Amino acid sequence: MDPEPFEVGHVVREAINILSSSRNGVQISEALGTIKCYLGGTENQAPLKEREEFTRVHFSAFLRGLVSNLSPDWIELLTSDQQKELWDSFFLEGPADQVFLVLLDSIISMGPSFCLMKVISILEQFLQTGGMSALMWEVCHQQAQAGLPTFQETLLNKVVCLPDHLCNKLQGNNLPIFFPQNYFPLLATEIIQVLQRISDSLRDGLDCSISFVSQVLGKVCMHGRREEILKVLVPRLMDLTKVDCIWQRICWRLVECVPDRWIEAVVCGFVQKAPGADVLSRLLGNLVVKNKKAQFVVTQKLLLQQYSYATAVLQNLLGYLALDSLRRYLLIKVLKELLETWGSSSAVKHSPVEQQLYVSKAILICLSHLKEPEIESNGQELLTSMMGGMKCHLDSNLPRVRRLGMIVAESISSRITTDGPCLKFQVRLHGNPHPAAPAHEGGEGDMVKSTWTNSCLRFFHSDDDLIPYDMSEDKELKKMKVPVYIRDCIEVLTGSEDMDKWEATMKVLESLIRRNSATTREVSMELAKVLLHLEEKTYIEGFVELRKRALVAVTITDAVPVVQYLTSQFYSLNYSLCQRMDILDVLALAAQELSQPQASGKNKPRSTQSPCIQTVPGSDSSQNWRRIVDERIKSKTRRLAKVRLGLEPACGPNKFINIPCGSVCEKLPIHCVPFNRVLQAAAAMGKSLLEFVWALRFHTDSYVRQGLLSAVSSILLSVPSERLLEDMTDEFLETQSWLADVAEKDPDGDCRRLAWQNLLLMENLLKKLRSVPS
DSSP: OOOOTTOHHHHHHHHHHHHHHOOOHHHHHHHHHHHHTTTOOSTTOOOHHHHHHIIIIIHHHHHHHHHHTOOHHHHTTSOHHHHIIIIIHHHHHSOHHHHHHHHHHHHHHOOSSHHHHHHHHHHHHHHHTTHHHHHHHHHHHHHHTTOOHHHHHHHHHHHHTHHHHHHHHHGGGOOGGGSHHHHHHHHHHHHHHHHHHHHHHHHTTOOOOOHHHHHHHHHHIIIIIHHHHHHHHHHHHHHHTSSOHHHHHHHHHHHHTSOHHHHHHHHHHHHHHOSSHHHHHHHHTTHHHHOHHHHHIIIIIHHHSOOOSOHHHHHHHHHHHHSSTTTHHHHHHHHHHHHHHHTOHHHHHHSOHHHHHHHHHHHHHHHHHOOHHHHHHHHHHHHHHHHHHHHHHHTOSOHHHHHHHHHHHHHHHHHHOOSSOOOOOSSOOOSOOOOOOOOOSSGGGGGSOHHHHHHGGGGSOOSTTOOOOOOTTOOOOOOOOOOOSHHHHHHHHHHOOOHHHHHHHHHHHHHHHHHOHHHHHHTHHHHHHHHHHOOOSSOOTTHHHHHHHHHHHHHHHTHHHHHHHHHHHHTSSSOOHHHHHHHHHHHHHHHHHHHSOOOSSSOOBOOOOOTTOOOOTTOHHHHHHHHHHHHHHHHHOOOSSOOOOOBOOOOOOOTTTTSOOOGGGTTGGGGOSSHHHHHHHHHHHHHHHHHHHHHTTTOSOHHHHHHHHHHHHHHHHHSOHHHHHHHSHHHHHHHHHHHHHHHHHOSOHHHHHHHHHHHHHHHHHHHHHHHSOO
């Protein structure tokens, strides 16, 4: 029947009352049919004014009444065709924005029931039949006509968070279409449909807003789902913008209208997904010129505040800046800021090597995009930056950092030097970060000269061009008589000008010391002083190692006085850093050797001979009676199994126990006897070492911090856990807090790794203590 005019609200209330009370199928179908007239699209549709009133004022309330009164009793009174025409159609043909909100709110508020499953089924159909594109298109029209911002904000949150709501509600019974990996690609396809309708409107001369679509895109990317949505969206936009200028304008507006709070996530996603700089230029246009937040993201965040992106992303990003004349000033600005960071002594000292490599790659790519006029106008400034940065890198104690400095410096020099020689380091470089030729499909990027980019590979030198020396007339050196006494060695090392004899002495000194212990003890102090201050008079292969091994041999032979001498000299004046490091190395190596249990000879087969019986050497009779007794025992013994007699492990007293040592040797007395005395010493040494670590824990040199963390590992492995917690409770807790801070914030990767290892050791120690019954 046709509804009476201007009584839309009354008709809607009557229909809802029928649905809630009637069990007459004919009456229910007539009530739904009456309301269907207000949707339009039927032969007896209501007048336009009433239809507009219904959709604007009464539609959401009717849908909520329809859902709340839904029951299997009256829905089964309708045939399947009637259900589709008179029930499903209200959700699939009505205003999509209102339908979506009613469906989602109903699902969230319902408990497990028939009604819940019916509403979920309708929502699934809504998504499959293009409901999301209809929703976004309606909101775009509302925005063009100044729609309600609160309603649109609510709708935006529901659209983006739909998978979360459904997952929380349905949990294990969730449908595949609501999974994030399926929903967001579907949403990307719906966005393309909306953009297509916007394109058609623009061609027809009609105005249309794109802001809501941009907000959806931005919020999805910000919620961590940019991979799912952009893997569908970017390839489609690449194809649509190739030859169509209207589509290019639409794409530019799409990213320009993303709110500033979400622009970073969108820009980062486009930069990663675009296969080349020219594609990125088509997709973003001059966004970095128009939007200050986007400019900050591109020129600062992606280049200077992180270092996780691949080289291809850097090529896309910097190539994008270089492809348009309006953006090239940003390329120069970025290069100067990169060089400023590269040349900062603080950044070189405190930044991870991986970040410095990232910045170096960006600098080389920027250089490849520079044109000759730009080089001429900025050459002096680039040269100044290069000189300062090169010094900072060459001062670093990390070989990899020094190599990066040399590579970048040579690259800058070769790029900006038009006449005269370029900077060239006479060293062999490995693992340099050379940029590949920037990926462009065409356009202005073709002007980048690949010859210079390829020249960055010149750091891989070859030995093929080295001319061998003519050794045809070389004569064999005559054999030198080497010293056989320790005192002779001292005289040669201190006064001889015969370099051949001096070299021969260095090569035999260690073995002489170990063979002549008694003589060495008589001159141990003098020999230790000579070796500690000994300098290389002529080139000897492995001189440092030979001197160190000789010092270790002296220390082992006469440990107490030599150790006391070395430890006292460590803090004395007029010693170089290398000499102090040698002292530490010698103490550590000597302690390690002394701490190993050693037998008087090599491993011997087990013997049944009693240690109390002594036989006269060379007596055949003693050997005969032993053999006879062994044979008699063997013949009288019943053996259930044969056991192969093996070798006794080397054993012997630990020589380290009586030696006064510094904390560098803290973990080495582990084999000492009596062990209680060692535990007390280990605890005291560990506490002293922790105090030393605590004083230097904020040292700027990563090598020092790595050494401190290794020292903490030694303490945890050597000092018994109960003593750690009883004698060093405060130190233990403070160290644990410091390690957690290092593991999270230290710029050096090795320091972070060592800190995590120490934290795991601490956790294992605590678990071990908890498992011991009190």
